[in-house]
Amino acid sequence: MENPIPGQENIINLIVFFVLMALLLALTVVFIYTFSKKKILSEEIKRNELELKHKTQMLHAVLMAQEEERRNIARDLHDDIGAALTIIYQNASRLADEIGPKPVLADGILSLTSKTIQSTRQISHKLLPPVLEKFGLGAALKELFEDVAVGGGVETKCEVEINESHFSEEQQLNIFRISQELVNNSLKHGKATQLSLELAESDKGLYYSYRDNGKGFDLEKASKGLGLKNIENRAEMLNASLKFKTEEGKGMGVLLLIKYTL
Structure with missing residues (x-):
């Protein structure tokens, strides 16, 4: 059996060492890349979840604001405008009775006021x-x-x-x-x-x-x-x-x- 050339064994050992180091470095790079990719993906998912949560909260706030505005308008229609129209109708009816036989104009005013009261009530009910x-x-x-x-x-x-x-x-x-x-x-x-x-x-x-x-x-x-x-x-x-x-x-x-x- 031939004896190895002096120093050849050391060279082989160095080659093996550097190959192993290269493999270890490659595995380290792959691990870091995979970990970073997962971290980026996780952060992106969290960001999307936060954006979705924020969007949902904003949408909820807008819809609730709309409902509150509808409630306010409905109450104003019922409490203020509806009540005022009812008083107008009652006063117009009394005035027509005092005049005597109701003229066509008085009948028209009473009919229009009555329809307006009904329309106001319907709008109020649709809103609330x-x-x-x-x-x-x-x-x-x-x-x-x-x-x-x-x-x-x-x-x-x-x-x-x-x-x-x-x-x-x-x-x-x-x-x-x-x-x-x-x-x-x-x-x-x-x-x-x-x-x-x-x-x-x-x-x-x-x-x-x-x-x-x-x-x-x-x-x-x-x-x-x-x-x-x-x-x-x-x-x-x-x-x-x-x-x-x-x-x-x-x-x-x-x-x-x-x-x-x-």
Whole structure:
């Protein structure tokens, strides 16, 4: 057996040492890179969560400010303008009685004042539905659909089978506002003659299904509209899944699944 060249063994050992050091350095670089990438990803997730939380808080603040403004306007309409109109009507009626047989002008003033009082009351109720506050979501939705039917020319169906204690007052208010927006869209833009709403509970939460037989619309074109944006915002506040099903000339369907918060 040949003896190794003097110094050759040391060279081999040095080569092995440097190879091992290079591998160790490479592993260290890979570890640092992986750790840094995970840290960056974690920080990005946290940042997105904070942004989402901030967005949700801002959205909640905006919607609550809108509701407070609606309450104030509704109370002003009822307490101030409504009361003033009632006094005007009563005084005009007494004045007409003192004049004698009511002239045509007096009848017209009384009729117009009466209609204005009724319109003021209706606007006030839309802004702040007393039925919702006193009797809950189911009664308020049924009243909403009954009022549409009484107006004539529209068939309505409203089935509500829920335990309202499963949902907070704020959730019920958001569901009612979504319904108001949908009904308004169906009548004003869709020219619908049939409206239906079904609310039922499952193990997952509240199932909400709304349909009309109106003109429908192109969802992509309408997605920027204020009405649909309001619905989307309130659905987001409810942490609900929202799905529109509509085409031009084929009516509109809306599905919501609202999870329990208990």
